Amino acid sequence: MTTVEKFLKKPIFSLIFSVLLGFLVSSIILVITGYSVPDVLQSLFEGVFSRPRHMANVIIKSTPIILTGVSIALAFKAGLFNMGAEGQFILGSVAALITGSILDLPPVLQVLAIIVSGIIAGALLGALTGFLKSKFGAHEVITGIMFNWMALHFSNFIVNLKEFHKPNSASTFPIKSSGFTGIRSNLGFLKDTSFSDILKTEVNLGIIIAVIVAIFMSIVINKTKKGYEICAIGLNEKAAESAGMNVFKNIIQVMTVSGGISGLAAALMVTGISPHSVSASTNFENNGFNGLAVALIASNSPIGCIFSGLFFGGLLYGGRSVQADVGTPSEIINIIIGVIIFFVAIAKIFPLVVSKFSKKNCEENHA
Amino acid sequence: MSLETQISPKYAVQMRGILKSFGAKKVLSEFNIDIKKGTVHALLGENGAGKSTLMNILYGLHRADCGKIFLNGKATNIRSPADAIKNKIGMVHQHFMLIDKFTVLENVILGNETTNKFGILNIKKARDRILKVSRKHGLNIDLDAKVEDISVGMQQRVEILKALYRDADILIFDEPTAVLSPAEIEDFIRIIRKFILEDKTVIIVTHKLREIMNSADKCTIIRSGINVDTLDITEKTCQKDLAQGMICSFTGSNVKRDKFNPGNVVLRVKNLNTKNEKKVLALKNFSLEVRAGEILGVAGVDGNGQKELVDSITGLLKVESGTIEINGKQIQNTSPRNVLDNKVSIIHEDRSKVGLILDYTVAENSVITKYRSANFSKHGILKRKSIRSFAKNLIEKYNIKPNNCANIPARNLSGGNQQKLAIAREISNEPDLLIAVQPTRGLDIGAVEHVHNVLIEERSKGRAILLISLEIDEILQISDTVCVIYNGCNLGEFDRNAADGKKVTNKKKSDKRTLDEKETISKKESDKTTPDEKETINKKESDKRILDEKEIGFLMMGGRKNDYSRKIS
Numbered sequence: 001m002t003t004v005e006k007f008l009k010k011p012i013f014s015l016i017f018s019v020l021l022g023f024l025v026s027s028i029i030l031v032i033t034g035y036s037v038p039d040v041l042q043s044l045f046e047g048v049f050s051r052p053r054h055m056a057n058v059i060i061k062s063t064p065i066i067l068t069g070v071s072i073a074l075a076f077k078a079g080l081f082n083m084g085a086e087g088q089f090i091l092g093s094v095a096a097l098i099t100g101s102i103l104d105l106p107p108v109l110q111v112l113a114i115i116v117s118g119i120i121a122g123a124l125l126g127a128l129t130g131f132l133k134s135k136f137g138a139h140e141v142i143t144g145i146m147f148n149w150m151a152l153h154f155s156n157f158i159v160n161l162k163e164f165h166k167p168n169s170a171s172t173f174p175i176k177s178s179g180f181t182g183i184r185s186n187l188g189f190l191k192d193t194s195f196s197d198i199l200k201t202e203v204n205l206g207i208i209i210a211v212i213v214a215i216f217m218s219i220v221i222n223k224t225k226k227g228y229e230i231c232a233i234g235l236n237e238k239a240a241e242s243a244g245m246n247v248f249k250n251i252i253q254v255m256t257v258s259g260g261i262s263g264l265a266a267a268l269m270v271t272g273i274s275p276h277s278v279s280a281s282t283n284f285e286n287n288g289f290n291g292l293a294v295a296l297i298a299s300n301s302p303i304g305c306i307f308s309g310l311f312f313g314g315l316l317y318g319g320r321s322v323q324a325d326v327g328t329p330s331e332i333i334n335i336i337i338g339v340i341i342f343f344v345a346i347a348k349i350f351p352l353v354v355s356k357f358s359k360k361n362c363e364e365n366h367a
Numbered sequence: 368m369s370l371e372t373q374i375s376p377k378y379a380v381q382m383r384g385i386l387k388s389f390g391a392k393k394v395l396s397e398f399n400i401d402i403k404k405g406t407v408h409a410l411l412g413e414n415g416a417g418k419s420t421l422m423n424i425l426y427g428l429h430r431a432d433c434g435k436i437f438l439n440g441k442a443t444n445i446r447s448p449a450d451a452i453k454n455k456i457g458m459v460h461q462h463f464m465l466i467d468k469f470t471v472l473e474n475v476i477l478g479n480e481t482t483n484k485f486g487i488l489n490i491k492k493a494r495d496r497i498l499k500v501s502r503k504h505g506l507n508i509d510l511d512a513k514v515e516d517i518s519v520g521m522q523q524r525v526e527i528l529k530a531l532y533r534d535a536d537i538l539i540f541d542e543p544t545a546v547l548s549p550a551e552i553e554d555f556i557r558i559i560r561k562f563i564l565e566d567k568t569v570i571i572v573t574h575k576l577r578e579i580m581n582s583a584d585k586c587t588i589i590r591s592g593i594n595v596d597t598l599d600i601t602e603k604t605c606q607k608d609l610a611q612g613m614i615c616s617f618t619g620s621n622v623k624r625d626k627f628n629p630g631n632v633v634l635r636v637k638n639l640n641t642k643n644e645k646k647v648l649a650l651k652n653f654s655l656e657v658r659a660g661e662i663l664g665v666a667g668v669d670g671n672g673q674k675e676l677v678d679s680i681t682g683l684l685k686v687e688s689g690t691i692e693i694n695g696k697q698i699q700n701t702s703p704r705n706v707l708d709n710k711v712s713i714i715h716e717d718r719s720k721v722g723l724i725l726d727y728t729v730a731e732n733s734v735i736t737k738y739r740s741a742n743f744s745k746h747g748i749l750k751r752k753s754i755r756s757f758a759k760n761l762i763e764k765y766n767i768k769p770n771n772c773a774n775i776p777a778r779n780l781s782g783g784n785q786q787k788l789a790i791a792r793e794i795s796n797e798p799d800l801l802i803a804v805q806p807t808r809g810l811d812i813g814a815v816e817h818v819h820n821v822l823i824e825e826r827s828k829g830r831a832i833l834l835i836s837l838e839i840d841e842i843l844q845i846s847d848t849v850c851v852i853y854n855g856c857n858l859g860e861f862d863r864n865a866a867d868g869k870k871v872t873n874k875k876k877s878d879k880r881t882l883d884e885k886e887t888i889s890k891k892e893s894d895k896t897t898p899d900e901k902e903t904i905n906k907k908e909s910d911k912r913i914l915d916e917k918e919i920g921f922l923m924m925g926g927r928k929n930d931y932s933r934k935i936s
Binding site: 224241242 | 681683702703704706707708713715720721722723724725726727731735736738739744747748749751
C-alpha cells in the first residue's frame with residue numbers, strides 16, 4: 001500500500017472528504033437556486049472568522065452542543081442511542097431555572113447549586129431511560145423521544161407558573177444574577193486591544209467546563225476499567241455478560257452520566273447566556289438533536305466532539321450572516337449541514353472505494 | 368454397491384460422484400446414492416456427516432464441485448431452488464421458512480401467487496387449489512390462521528403444503544421430527560406414508576433411529592461424506608445395526624495422555640431442572656460430577672439440553688430447581704461474575720458472538736475475564752502496558768498468528784487463531800473447572816489437534832474439564848468419562864478406563880506398553896487410596912458402564928437403554 005493510499009484510508013480523510021463533498025453538493029444546490037456560490041462561502045467564512053467577536057460567539061454557541069455531543073457519544077460507546085438528550089437538556093434547564101430563581105446564594109455557590117441541579121435533573125431522566133431499557137427492554141430511542149415531549153410540555157408548564165412567568169412574554173424571569181457565569185467584567189484588560197469587540201459578546205466559563213468534561217470522558221472511556229466495560233458492552237453485550245460484566249448496572253450508569261452531561265449543558269446555557277431564562281415553546285430548540293450530529297461527525301470521540309461542536313456551531317452562526325448578507329433563506333444553511341451529515345454518515349464507504357480503485361490499478365499494472 | 372446400479376427411470380433420484388468441499392474441508396467425497404421412486408428413504412448420519420449438504424445440493428441451495436444428478440433417469444442440472452421446484456422437488460427445512468405474520472394461505476402461495484393478467488391476486492382460485500391438495504393428502508389445516516398462532520406441527524404442515532402446491536413429487540425433509548412432539552411425529556409419519564401410495568418419493572434427513580424404523584423403507588448411512596451402506600428397513604433390522612454404521616469405531620486417540628488419576632469432585636450438578644427460552648423444561652433432573660484431572664465428555668445430538676446445561680452453570684440462565692456446586696460451594700442462580708470468581712472458565716461455543724469482542728484488540732480481548740484483577744487495573748485505571756505484555760505472552764505461548772497481533776482487532780485473525788486466543792485466555796485463568804463447548808468447531812485438523820492437546824495438558828495439571836461437543840469422535844478421543852445427554856436427561860456415564868481394560872482382555876493382542884501402563888496404574892491407585900476411599904470409588908465404578916462407542920451412539924439417537932442391552936445379550 002502506498003502512503004497516499006494509507007492516508008486516503010484514514011478516518012480523518014474520510015471526514016474531511018465528506019465535509020468537502022457536503023460543500024460541493026450544497027454549491028450545486030446554491031447554483032440551482034440562483035445564489036452565487038463564492039458569495040455564500042465568503043459570507044459564511046467572514047461570518048465566522050472576520051472578527052474576534054464572531055469567533056467568540058461561535059464558541060459560545062458551540063458550548064451546549066459540544067456537551068450534548070459528548071453525552072450522546074458516551075451513550076453510544078455502550079451501544080445506546082441517547083435520543084433523549086433533548087429532553088434531558090430541557091429538564092436540566094428547568095431545574096437550573098428553578099434553582100437559580102428560588103435560591104439566593106453568594107455568586108460562586110449559586111452557580112454551583114444551579115449546575116448541580118441541572119446535572120441531577122438530566123441524570124434522573126437519563127437513569128430512568130436506562131432503567132426502562134435494561135429492566136424491560138424498552139428501546140431507548142422510543143422512550144427517549146417520548147420523554148423529550150414530556151420534558152418539553154413540563155417545561156412549558158413551569159414557564160407559565162406565575163412564580164416564574166414574566167408577564168407579557170413567552171418566557172420566565174431571568175435567574176438571580178449571582179448565578180451568571182459571564183466573565184466580561186473580568187476581561188477589562190482587552191478594552192484597548194484589537195480583541196476589544198469580544199467584550200460585546202457574552203463570554204462565559206461554559207466552554208472551559210465543556211472542554212474539561214470532554215477530556216475527562218475521553219480518559220474514562222480509553223483509560224479506565226469502567227470505560228473498558230462500557231465499550232465491551234457496546235461492542236458485544238453477550239460477550240461482556242459472559243465475561244462477568246454487569247450489563248444491567250452499566251447501562252443505567254452510562255445513561256445516568258449521559259443524561260447528567262446533557263443537563264450540565266443546559267445549566268451552563270442558563271447561567272451563561274442571556275436571557276438567563278427559559279421560554280415556552282411548541283417545538284424543540286434542538287440542542288440535544290444537534291448533539292447527535294456533533295457526536296456523529298466526531299465518530300463518538302469525546303475529544304472529537306469539541307472540534308465537531310465548534311464546526312457545527314460555526315455553521316449555525318455563520319449561516320445567519322449568510323442569510324443577512326446574501327439573502328439566502330435559512331433553509332440553505334440547514335441543507336448544507338444536512339448534506340455534510342449525510343456524507344459523514346456514509347464516510348465508511350470511502351476506504352472501500354479507495355481499496356477498490358487500488359485493486360483496479362494493481363490489476364492493470366499486472367496486465 | 369450403488370455404483371453398479373444403472374441409471375434408470377425407476378429411481379426418482381440418483382446422484383453420482385458428488386464432490387463438495389467448503390474451503391479446505393471436504394464434506395462429500397465421490398458420493399453415490401440411489402433413491403427409488405415411491406419409497407421413504409432416510410439419510411442417517413451424525414452432525415456434520417454431510418447429509419444436509421447432500422440434500423442442499425439436490426435442492427440447488429449448494430452446487431456440487433463435481434458430480435451428476437439424475438432425476439427419473441434423466442441427467443438434470445439443478446442450479447437453484449427455482450430449478451429444483453421446476454423439477455418437482457420440494458424441501459422442508461429444519462427451520463421453517465415461513466412468515467409469522469402471514470396467514471397459512473398467504474404463506475403457501477408466497478412466491479407462486481395465482482394472479483390475473485393485471486397482477487391482482489386471485490385468492491379464491493388459490494384457496495380452491497390448496498383445499499384440494501390438502502384434502503387429498505389429509506393435511507387438515509385452517510388456511511386463515513396466522514402462522515404465529517399455530518403449533519409447530521401445523522407449521523410443518525404448511526411447509527409440506529407449500530411443496531405440494533408446487534406439485535412436488537420428491538419431498539425432502541431436513542430433521543423433520545426435531546421440533547415435534549411424539550403425537551405430532553406419529554401424525555407426520557402417517558402423512559408421509561400416504562405420499563408413497565401416490566408414487567411420491569420422500570427423503571428424510573435425520574439422526575433419530577426410532578423414526579427411521581417406523582417410517583422409512585430404506586436407509587442410507589453417511590459417515591464423513593461417504594456412503595457407508597444402504598439398508599432395507601424391515602422388521603428384522605435392528606437399531607443397533609444402524610447406530611453401528613453411523614459411528615466410526617474410534618481407533619484410540621493419537622494424543623498422548625497421562626494415566627487417569629482423578630481427584631476431588633470439582634463440579635457437582637444435582638437434580639438440575641432448567642427451562643429454555645421457550646419456557647419448556649430443557650434439563651430434567653440432570654446430574655453429573657466432574658473430578659479434578661478428569662475430562663468428562665457430554666455426548667449428544669444438538670438441542671438436547673447442552674446449551675441450557677452450560678448456561679445454567681455459567682449463571683446466564685436461571686435454574687428452576689436443583690443445585691450446582693463448584694468445590695462444594697453452591698453457585699446456581701448467581702451472576703456470571705460469581706461463577707468466574709469461583710474459578711470456572713468457559714471456552715464458549717460461539718467465539719465470535721460470545722467468546723470474543725471482535726472489535727477489541729487481541730490485547731483487550733486477552734483480559735476480558737480478568738481485567739478487574741490488580742495486575743491489569745489499579746484504582747479503576749487500566750494498566751495498558753501490562754495488558755499488552757500479558758497478551759504478547761499468550762501470543763507467544765500459544766502460537767497465535769500473526770505474531771505481532773496484540774494491537775490489531777481480533778476480527779482480523781483467522782477463525783483458528785481466534786479460537787486459540789479464546790482458549791489461551793481461559794486457560795491462563797488457571798481455573799479449577801474448564802468448560803469447553805464445541806472447542807474445535809470450524810477448525811481445521813491441525814488446529815483441532817492443537818486444541819485437544821491443550822485440553823489434555825490441562826487435565827494433566829489436575830483441572831476438571833467438562834467437554835461438550837456434538838462430535839462424538841472428539842468426545843471419544845479425549846474424554847476419560849463420557850455421559851450421554853438426550854432430551855434433557857443424563858442417560859448414564861461410561862468409563863473409558865474400564866473400556867480400555869476390557870479391550871485389553873478381549874482382544875488379547877494389545878501391545879505391551881498399554882498393558883504395562885494399565886498395571887502400573889492399578890498398582891499406584893491401590894497404593895494411594897485408603898480402604899474407605901477405595902470403597903467409594905468401587906461403588907462409583909459400579910454405576911458406570913464400560914465405554915462402548917456404539918452404545919453411546921445408540922443412546923444419543925434416542926434408542927432405549929434396555930433395547931440395547933437386550934440385543935447385546
